[in-house]
Amino acid sequence: MLDALWMIPIWPLLGFLANGFFGRRMPKRTVGMVACGSVGLSLLASLQAVWQLLGMPHDARRVEQVVASWIAAGDFRADWGLLLDPLSAVMILVVSGVSFLIHVYSIGYMQEDPDYPRFFTYLNLFTFSMLMLVLANNYLLLYVFWEAVGLCSYLLIGFWFEKKSAADAGKKAFIVNRVGDFGFGLGVMLLWTTLGTLQYEQVFASAPAQLPAGGAVVTGITLLLFVGATGKSAQLPLYVWLPDAMEGPTPVSALIHAATMVTAGVYMVARSAPLFELAPLSLTVVAWIGGLTAVFAATIALVQNDVKRIIAYSTISQLGYMFLGCGVGAYASAIFHLGTHAFFKALLFLGAGSVIHGLSGEQDIRKMGGLRKHMPITAWTFLIAALASAGIIPLAGFWSKDEILYGAIAGGHVAVWVLGAGGAFLTAFYMMRCYYAVFEGQSRVEEKAAHHLHESPPVMTVPLLILAFFSAVVGFAVGYPAEHGVYHRFVEPVFATAKGAAAHAAPVGDIPMAIISLAIAVAGILAALRFYHWRPETPARMVERYPEAYRVLLNKYYVDELYDALFVEPIRRGSFWLWQKFDDLVIDGSVNGVATVVRVGSAVLRRVQTGYVMNYVLSFIVGVVTILGYLAFWR
């Protein structure tokens, strides 16, 4: 496998082509099998490749392959090159694994949908693009597939495009991403102009020499790259597309907007760690934006009533944690959180999808409740995911989140730690709120939804169980103990340049910090239980006491309205004006004007054609006389 890295991403590409061209003519079973099978093959290829990688010596785990040449202009080369090192190894396992489970789940979830083949076509295209993104060995190829996953996101969010809100959400996602990608593109261009190359190996080797540490250029490059990350990974201020993206089918939300695409920004920052290490200002920005986003999104999640939106804001918040980790130099921990988060967030979404499916489309948690009796597997797996998300030992989320928080305090970034800890409390609270409102307590389910209430079929519950297993076990199995566990020893060579990880002189030891993290999470859960189980009148009382605060949170701080007023409306009105004043009057006017000139001119000129032969003879004679006169008298 290591000599044919292309075997990892190729299968979903073939699946995309097969289902894209022939999907509608094949029976549904075949379409599903082609799609799942192709990702399954990628998963097997990834496992085999990582297995072989592990067989290599610890510091030399790096395989680079050029599949085909693309650009070779003078000294500049950018090829279809693939790189397998511990970082991309972790990513391909997460991407292919979670993608495979979600493909299987979708066979059940999308069963009734008439556009079944199109769904799997897009899903395969996405998986191919994401695998290529993490395997790329140069920034240009990364950018190409960065855009490609954005395209797939647009296609899948607006999958039910006849619904206006879905089509609008797809547009919003693509346009907001484009703003981020513009910054990303500028960063890549700046990188090229200063270093002359975009290959990771060459960039990271020449950067310390050519770019003065802390200088304007490297800070500019890293900040621009981070702008791209804020767009793709939904951080402040470009996060607004992700809640709207919930218009897409739930498996899409699970795969793209939880486990994989949104993590591309984190991957990119981690991959560019050598560059970020040269720009401490950028790292501070990354950490602060991550921390602020984590808290900001968590506060919104506290009061949302749509189950998918709660989980969406939770995703934004957790991505904030990952950037927080990168910003304090704990890149390995951030990627670790990326992996564990992929499992429990995908599980949350798939569980929510299972509930929505069972309730025939209901998404409002005010109309749920007491569903554990009817959907036990969904309920228990959802609970595991919620607790993992909140950071309860021994589930996966505890290990990864605690590592990030420890990394913050170990590096001396106390303020950012406070943000992270506050966010952890809120996370535990809203996760417990979500679980309780959906699965416990009195049933508030409406009659028309209760009609078909049933546990989901095995094709949907088995992926839930598998993800629950990973959410429970993976943190402990590979992440403990922190410095010497399987995971950290594996990725350590990639982040060797990260100075932050070397700061071990923490004010507090790691065991006490872990206990503090756990205490915060438990406090959040107990607070939620008080609000919703022991004293259920508390939420209503809080709304009464702080109506303004509640309204602001419920309306997501009115950010969408702000952007509308600042950007969308002026652009719309500007475009309107351009249409009416410029396009209609000037452009159409000039084209029509040319036609008018021709028409009027010809009306005048055609009077020469009298049809009267004598006139023609006369002009003939006049002409001859003129020419003879010229020749005789002027020459």
Added chain:
Amino acid sequence: MQVPLSAYLILSAFLFAVGVIGVATRRNALIIFMSIELMLNAVNLTFVAFSRFLNDMAGQIFVFFVMAVATAEVAVGLAIIIAIHRNRGTVDVAELNLLKW
């Protein structure tokens, strides 16, 4: 006594001018044709006169060519006039104005 060259040339010019006026003024197509023939013959006279006075046969050879062309032109032209007369019943060029815009 030798007739001077200028006499021939003046006569030629005069004939040519009469021909031009005829083409420009007359309405009957046949008369126009006759005027054209008059112009051609005036030119022939000029060529022959120069040939005599410059002792060069080229002038007279050229007259042959002009006559051949004139003959062919008359044949075609009269055929056209006959066709027009059959179609329109007239050879008055003032009435042949279908190509008016």
